[in-house]
Amino acid sequence: MVHLSGAQNPIIRHQFSADPTARVFDGKVYVYPSHDIPSPVERLKEWFCMADYHVFSSNNLVDWEDHGVILSQENVPWVNAESYSMWAPDCVFANGKYYFYFPASPKGENQRGFKVGVAVADKPTGPFTPLAEPIKGINGIDPCVLIDKNGEAYIYWSGRGMYVARLKSNMTELASEPVQIKNLPEGFMEGPFAFERNGKYYFTFPWVQDKTETLAYAMGDSPMGPFEFKGLIMDQSATGCWTNHHSLVEYNKQWYLFYHHNDYSPAFDKNRSVRVDSLSFNADGTIKKVVPTLRGVGITAASSKIQLDRYSQISNQGAAIAFVDENNKFEGWKAVFTKPGAWLRYNRVDFGDGGYRKMQMRVNSSTGGVVEIRTADKAAKLLASLVVPKSDGWIEKEYDLKLALRNVHDLSVSLKGEGQVEIDWMRFGQNAGEFALQSRASIKPWEQGAFETRKYRNLFAEAGYKQADIDAKLKSVFNDIFYGPNKVYFETNDSMAYISDIKNHDVRTEGMSYGLMIAVQFNRKDIFDRLWRWCKKYMQHQEGPLEGYFAWSCKTDGTRNAQGPASDGELYYVTSLIFASNSWGNDSDINYLGEAQHILNCSMKKDGTNRVMPLINMEHKLITFVPDTFGGRFTDPSYHVPAFYEVWARWANDGRADFWRECAARSRAYLHKSIHPVTGLNPDYNNYDGSLLNMKRGIIGDAFRFDSWRVPMNIALDYSWACADKEWQQGYGNKIQNFLYSQGIDTFVDQYNVDGTTVAEILDAGGYKQLRHSLGLVATAAAASLVTTHTKSYEFVDKLWNAKHEPYEDGYFDAYYDGLLRLFAFMHLSGNYRIIFPQ
Structure with a gap:
């Protein structure tokens, strides 16, 4: 888990957050806010947009821990999963369980407005299981639950007025008819928060006094009122933030006011951030007005x-x-x-x-x-x-x-x-x-992916390297690939270029598609366009059963060594082309998005004729190893980059967004089954259920070899961008680094059986047949540090930083595969392997 720095306001500093409800459970403060996001739908571009909830905790009000998503609109049975209306929540403890209350828009053509739902958990951080139906009798937003000194529970909400009702002991049904709360000032009110202190009940609420919301309160002798209006807790925002929403909590004999402001979004007040300041009472129980501070609370x-x-x-x-x-x-x-x-x-x-x-x-x-x-x-x-x-x-x-x-x-x-x-x-x-x-002591995996935050870890900087040195090193590694004496990039005299696997004397879709990704990441349109023209002319099939696919290997003059595709090439081609479209548009001589859509459309039309299958196995929703030679009968763990499907779902615009999201989820689930539970190793190839192929011929498929090196880096990329499988991925990163560390951080070799034993036969590379401490695996093992939680990560990062790309003792030198994986790892660990959003 990541600890977010300080109680200096705002306290949540890596995402937008609003409507905070603070509760004390077992000696810690838990904050349950709503979660503002940039709207993915046009209708909410200028309005509130919220898809899920996080919970944050602290035992000192200084260091806040994000426990991740606890509930989303996609996993509540009764909620419209495209509504983005998961507004202000609350959470209370009763009956040995934690009850999380939230408003949302229900499914159904005839449904309007908001309902209030309940999700239940055994711990304050979840996992929360939502009930199948919302609470009957509540139509409104901003639920708040108060449990009085007698153990009776009351729920408050707003919706054409402010209401309260008793809850049954099961905490999920109303025990009384709703009662409207009277004697409040005129004007718009919402977001009730009720609490008890010294025998008095406080009913607090945001109230629009002029054009923006104040925080106001009333007091009474009963949880259901009547309440007498007393005044303001906080004035209107001095900077014009339209909303405010709050909660009050006592912790270690001090009262605090949690509220929100648009600190990180001064020009758009629908993106808010949670703050906290101290609060106190007068002798008669009335509340002293709170003046917002930047310093916040805590030491x-x-x-x-x-x-x-x-x-x-x-x-x-x-x-x-x-x-x-x-x-x-x-x-x-x-x-x-x-x-x-x-x-x-x-x-x-x-x-x-x-x-x-x-x-x-x-x-x-x-x-x-x-x-x-x-x-x-x-x-x-x-x-x-x-x-x-x-x-x-x-x-x-x-x-x-x-x-x-x-x-x-x-x-x-x-x-x-x-x-x-x-x-x-x-x-x-x-x-x-x-x-x-x-x-280094503060390095921990982040809890949010860049799809949401648009932020990337610079793990080299976190480990203590100077930024100027990081920039220089990244530039040097890039130049080694494209311009150095051992370069693998070669330009031709006809506005084209290729990347060559020099040790095998060919051009591969693997390297060409990697080159495209590197070029778009470095904003090198010149390199990208040259490589794409070569791919288009020599590698891509323009007709026949393989139309849209790419011949996986060619000679450097463009003559094909093979006709069939290798699916990792298509995977990177599509993603790189989408990024090129997002970055540079489609108005030059290359329609990048059109080319990506052509690959996808051609692939999805394949029906098994001539044994040519779609890129994705349609039964399992998983990428094939190759979609022709073996009829798409098995897959390759290193071809699984779930975050790429998330890119396709957002920006391919091919009408298959839901399908690609399902592919991402299936791919993550598949990786769980493919990884050895002790070593963290995976085979080069395996079945769609994650089991070994038990191939009788050949030596490649059932061991961790060259293809497999990419898996740690691919999982790190998925974590960095999507962070949708963080607990398992953190465990995976620790597991594989622990295994390699146990083999000697300077001596682990590049081929193992998946159980960690020595392979019976060594797979050769470029005519050399030897186990070695390969730079490519050093690189990807270091990239896994983006997801790990142990201090060994620093050593893997240091080893990559100091590793030299030079011939091994036997004279073998791999400028191509070692070089490309080294560059990708430096991009990852410096925060320069990024999602390219539309410009």
């Missing part, structure tokens, strides 16, 4: 990355905050100092027992400047005077401290003299090497 550890932009106070002139990246606001904010004496204050930093002698800051300055860090008290003790060098971008700079602090302190940061300095974060350490260790 920040000195060793963590302190986001100064979430300040407690800031000077009137010369200091401001801005987004680090206007194109990706989830990168957060920076503090900008532009005038001498400009300052900001950050409260409650815990230095513990002391010993901090170093600090690190992520800074950017076009002019250079001097920054002072002091304690924000009367003594104003100087911790450090920091010379920030002139730079062309962000750098991480280490400094010595003049003073070692203990316990909790407020800090002041100020600009001394002229210049302009931007600060992203700062942190404190006890010795020079600690910062890299701190970074």
Whole structure:
């Protein structure tokens, strides 16, 4: 699980979140928000769009853990799965179970409005099982459940007024007729949240006082009222965010208000983010108005990355905050100092027992400047005077401290003299090497995929490598493939080019389609178009039973060595062409989307005539090994990249979106069956049910060999992009790295039986027949670190970083397969293997 940094507002920093209901279960705070997403349907482009729910937890209100999706519109029987209306939820504990209440739009042509459903779990994080029908008698949104001191349960909701009813002891049916809550102020109201304190019942709600929502409340002596209106908990948003929605919770003898704001989406207030601030009461039980803060709550550890932009106070002139990246606001904010004496204050930093002698800051300055860090008290003790060098971008700079602090302190940061300095974060350490260790200690697999977040891990940076070095290394690896002395890319004089498996003296659809993917990822339209023209002219069948498919092997002059296709080529061709269409459009001499659709349409028309089958086995919904020679009778685990089908479902526009989504789900389920439960190894080929082929002829199919190397990287890609099978994939990554580690991280070989034993016969490569510690497998094993949860991952990443692409001891050198897998792994681990969304 990933820990999201700090209670500095907003507390959820990798996705949009709204309508937070906070509950305390077993000494931890759990937050159940709704989940705003960019709308995939035109009708909701300018409105709220919500497809699922996550739950987050914390035991200190500082570190928040995302437990992933607990319920979605697709797995609730009564919900319209295309409605995107999973609005504000709630969760309570009763009868030894956790009951999750949520509103949604029901199925059916005659259904209108919203119903409220229930899902039940044994743990606050799920898994939650939804009931087959919504609660009868409720038509509305924003359910809230209160269990009073006598154990009676009440449910509140909004819908043409505000309502309350008692719940039966089963927590899933009404025990009384709904009662409308009266004596509230005029104007639009929604989102009720009720709680009890010192014998008084509080009925709180968002209320549009002018044009945007305040948070208001009333008090009474009974859960069903009557309630007397008391006033506001929070004023309207100063920045014009139309909605607010909230909950109040007591934790460790302090009350907190959870609410939302459009921090990450200032221009579109239908994408919100959860915040939290402290709340208190007057002696008569009325609520003191809460003023929203950026600092939020909680104490920040000195060793963590302190986001100064979430300040407690800031000077009137010369200091401001801005987004680090206007194109990706989830990168957060920076503090900008532009005038001498400009300052900001950050409260409650815990230095513990002391010993901090170093600090690190992520800074950017076009002019250079001097920054002072002091304690924000009367003594104003100087911790450090920091010379920030002139730079062309962000750098991480280490400094010595003049003073070692203990316990909790407020800090002041100020600009001394002229210049302009931007600060992203700062942190404190006890010795020079600690910062890299701190970074590595925080590496954990992300909990959301890039389809949702559009963010990618730079695992090299997380492991402590400098960004400038990462960029240079990636460029160097790319150049090795395309322009170096051992390149595998060759341009011809007719605006075409090919990638050659030099050791086998041919051109393969594998390498050509890989080249297309690399070219579009690096935005090299020139390379992409050259490669595609070669594929189109020499490899693709333009007529006959194999029309649309590609001959898997050709000589470098274009003469075909074989006529039949290998399905991994088509898989990468289609995805790369869709990405090219999304990136560059279809108005040049190549209609990229049209070419992708042609491949898919031709494939899906195959009916077994001349033993030529569709790319996908229609019974199992799984990719074939080859769709002709063997009649599509089995598959290859390394051909399974489920996230590619997600791409097809979104952007192929071939009328098969649901089919491709099913293929993605089937592919993930198939991989579970193909992986050895102890070693994490898989065979090169196997049956559609994951069992071994038990081939009597040949030596390839029933062992982990060259094709199989790709599986760790393919699963890492699926995790990075879709994150739809995270628990199993995390276990898989740990498992295969553990096995390889057990064989010696510098000595594991490239061929094994799937149970980890030594192969009886070695498969040769390019005429060389030897087990070796192959760079290609080193690369893909390192890529698996994107999904792993153990510290061994760092060692695999380091081994790839330091590995040299050079001949082995016996003289064997593979510029092609080792080289391509090495490049893909560097793309993955640097955050540069990305989904290309439509521009």
